[in-house]
Amino acid sequence: MKKLFLLICITCCVLKLSAQNEKPNILIFYVDDLRAELGCYGSETAITPNIDKLASEGVMFNKAYVQQAICAPSRMSTLTGLRPETLGIYSIFTPLRKVHKDVVSMPQLFNKNGYKTVSIGKVYHHSSDDKKEWSIYHAKEANSYNDPKHKAILERLEKEGKKPLKGPAYDMADVEDEAYKDGRAAKYAIEALQKLKDDKFLMFVGFSKPHLPFNAPKKYWDLHDRNSFKIPSRDKPEGVYRLALTNWGELKGYHGIPKEGDLDDELTRTLIHGYHASVSYVDAQVGKVMQTLDDLDLRKNTMVIFMSDHGYKIGEYGAWCKHSNMEIDTRVPLIISRETNFKKRKVGKTSNALVENVDLFPTLADLCGLEGPSFDGKSILPIINKPNKKGDAYATSLFSRGKKIMGVTATDGKWRYTEWRNSTTNEILQAELYEHKNSLLSFTNLSGDKKYAKTEAKLKALLEQQFPRDKAFLQNDMPRK
Template sequence: MMRQFFATVWLNALLAIALLFPSSNVLGEDQPQLKEARNVLILFVDDLRPELGCYGADEILSPSIDKLASEGVLFERAYCQQALCAPSRISMMTGQYPDHTGICDLFTPLRKVDKTKMTLPRYFRERGYFTASFGKVYHHLRDDREEWMNLAVPPSAKYADPATLNPIKERVDDAKARKLDVDQIRAAGKGPPTECYATEDEGYRDGVVAQQAILTLREVQDKPFFMCVGFAKPHLPFAAPKRYWDLYEREQFKVPSRERPSGTPDLAFTIWGELRGYQGIPQEGGLSNAMTQELMHGYAASVSFADAQVGKVLAELDRLGLRENTIVVLWGDHGFKLGEYGLWCKHTNFELDAQVPLLVSAPGVSPGKRSDALVEIVDLFPTVAEMTGGDIPQSCDGKSLRPLLQNPHQEFRPFALTQYQRGSKMGYSMRTDRYRYTEWIHAGTKRVVARELYDHQKTRTPLRNLAGSPEHNELVERLSEQLDAARRIETTKVSMKR
C-alpha cells in the first residue's frame, strides 16, 4: 500500500510539473515546441506515387525529396479527395471536399462555380502576404488570377527548348498534309508518351518553373510570402532530359501483374485516361511488356527530373536563410497506375490512385519523423493557416495537422475519404486502418448500385472484392453506416456554411 501511495504521489507531481512547465519533457516524450512560421511554400508534383526513396522505394532516385522528408514529418497514409487534377487541387486550395466545391470534373474552373469561396491565395493575400504561383498549381490558370500578386507566365505549353519543340510542329504539319481527322492531328501534336532529349533542365518546362520560383524568392525574401510551385512531371508524356533516363536501366523495371480483382464492378475501372491519346499506344487492348517497361522507365526518369527541380528551389530557400521561418509542404495531387491490374493513369477510387505522398517541414517540427495516421489533403489549408498564426476559416472541411506534427504517432482520423464520378453515379470511398470500402450511388435515385471492399493489410493491390462474400456482411454493414454518416455530416456542414 505504501509503495502504491508513493508511486501515486510521484506521478501526480510529474503531471503537476508538466502543467506548470509545458515545455518540459519530464515524461520522457519527444514533444517539439512548434513555432509560428512567417512564410509558406507549397510544392505540387503531378501524378506522383508514394514510391520514393523516403517511402522505401530504393529503386527510385529522389534525393531532394528524401532530404526534405528527413527534415520534417512524412505521412505514410495521406489521401487525396479525388484522383483527378482539377478537383484534387481545388479541394486542397479550398480545404473542402469535391461535393462542397461543386467540382468533380476536369473542365470546370473554380471561379466559374463560386467567385467568393475562400481559397489559400485569397486567405493569405487578405492577411498581407505576397502571393505567388509558378507552373501547374490550379489545373485552370484563370482560377484566383486576381489573388496572385505574381502569377508567372508559364513556359511554352510543352517545352522551352526549340530543339525539343520542332519535332511537334513537324508531326502536326505531316498529319495535316495527310488530311487526318482532328483527333489524329491532336495525337500527332502530343507525340509519343515518352521522350528523351540531351538538353539542360531548362529545356523542359519544369526546369524553367524552378528558375522562376528561385528568382522570385530572391526578390521577396524580406516580405511574408505564400508561394505555390507546381511541377508537371511525372505527368504524361514521360519526357525528361537524357541524364535522368540514364539513372536507370530498362531491365530493372518489373512488369506488374495485370490480374484484376475478382468480383469488382465495371464502374470501378477506368479506360486508361489520357494514355490512349499518345502516338504508338493501341486504342484497344493491353500493352506489351516492352512498352510497359519503357513507360515505367520514363515515369522514373520524370520523377527524378521533378525531384531535381524541388532540390533547386529548396537549396535557394536555404541559401537565403528563409528555411527556419517557412512551412514547406510537398504533396502529390493523386496517385497513378503503372500497369497494375492492366490499367494506367488515375481516375479510380483504388488505393493506387487515392494515396499520395505528403511531407511537411516547419519551424519547431522534429526532423525525420513518420506518421501512419490517416490524413486527407483537405487538412493542408487549416494546417498552414493555424501554423502561421491565423484563424482557420469556418469553410474548411479539413483538420489541422498540427497535433501530428507535434506527436506523429497519435490517432487522427478513423478513416479518409475519396470520391470519383462515373456519369450519373458517384463512387464514395472510405479508407480505414485496414480496409477500403466503396459505394457507387446513383445521383437520381440515391440507391447504392455497387459496393467494393478490399483488405489492404498486406498489399496495395488486393485481388478480391470482399463486398459480396457472406463472411464480410457484418463488416460491410458497419462500414456502410459509417460512410453514410460521414456523408450526411458533410452535407449538413456545407448547408450551414451557405
C-alpha cells in the first residue's frame, strides 16, 4: 500500500513538473493606431468590455512605449527585437528583407523550434516580409466601404484615375462584422485555432482598425453618444520645435477632408466618433477569438498579449494621426495575460514599470526557453511575474524628418525630453522638455527653464546613453518609388 501511495505521489510530481515545463502557446492581438485610451486605462468614452476583461485577467502596463510612431519600423522592431536605429529603417517604404536578409525574426525562431506560426491581417506592414515563415498566412486586406453613397464616391474616384485612391475617412453601414475586414480577420483566427488546437502555435491577429478610414458596422457607432465627445484643444505646445508635429497629410488624403486649415467641430466630432466606433468593433473581435480559445480549452496553456504598434492623435494639438515623438503617439496599451498551466495567473494587476515593444521578442523567447539571437530589447518576464517590480530607468523612441533631421526622445515615465538633431553631425537643432505626470498631453516646452534644469540634465544624460552624439544614425531607407 505504501509503495502504491509513493508511486502515485511520484507520478503526480512528474506530471506537474511536465506541465510546468511544457512550452505555452502564444496569441498576440496586434492593433493598428490604438492609443492608450480604453476602459481599463480609465477612458470615460471608450467602450471596450472584452479588452477590459482581458486586463482583469492579466497585467496591464501603464508605461509601455514604442520605438517609432509609424507602422513599418515599429512592427519590424517588435518582430525582430531590434530598434529602428539598429535596423536603419525609419520610413514605411522599406521592407525589412530588402535590407536585412539574415536578421532572425520572431516567426523564424518559433518556426525553427517546432511552433506553428500564424499571421492574420496586418502584422508586418509589408506583406512580403517573412511571408514564407508563417505556417498559416492571411494577408492584410484592402479597406472596404459598405455605405452605398461612399461606394459610389470610391467608384467615381477610381474612374477619374485618382491616385492614391482613397475614399471617405469613415464608413458606417448596418451590416455584419465580416462585411469589414477586421471581422474577417477574427473569422480566420477562429478557423486557425480550430485547426491548430492540438499543436503549439505562435499566432498574430493583426486588426487594422482604428487606422483610417474609420469603417465599422453601424451597431458600434450606435454604442456611443456623439455629443459625449469633447473637441480637444487645438493649441500646440508653447516653444514646440517647428517640425515636431506634422501637417497630418495621412488624413488629408481622404475624400472630403479639407486640404488646408483645421477641421471644423462637426467633422472633428464625427471622426472622433468613428475612431471610438472602430475601437469598439475591434474589441468585439477580440471577444470572439477569446471565446474560441476558451471553447477549445486552450486558454489554460496560452499566453495572450494585447498591444498596439503606436499611439494616435484625434485632434489634440490641432493634429491627427501619429508621426511624432509626442507622448500621445509613443505610449501604447500593453496587456499580458499568462497561461494558467504555469505560475498562478496574475489577475488584474497593473504595472508602472517602463517597458517597450522591442522587449516582446526576448520576453517570449525567455518564456518558451528558446535560444534567440542578439536583442536590443530585454525580457520583461520578471515584471510579468512580479508586476510591482521596477523596470528600466527610461524608454526611448525616435522619428526622422527626412534624411537630414532626426528627433530622438526619452521618457522616465513622468518627463519627456526630446532633441532634434542634424542626422549627420548630431548637432542639436532644438530641445524639448515636457511634463507628463498626469496627462498624455503637455502644452509648454520647459527646455531651458532654470527651474527644471536638473530634470532636463538628467533626461538628457539618459537620452545620450541610447543616442550618443558621437555616433551617426544608420541609414538603410530606400527611396519611395
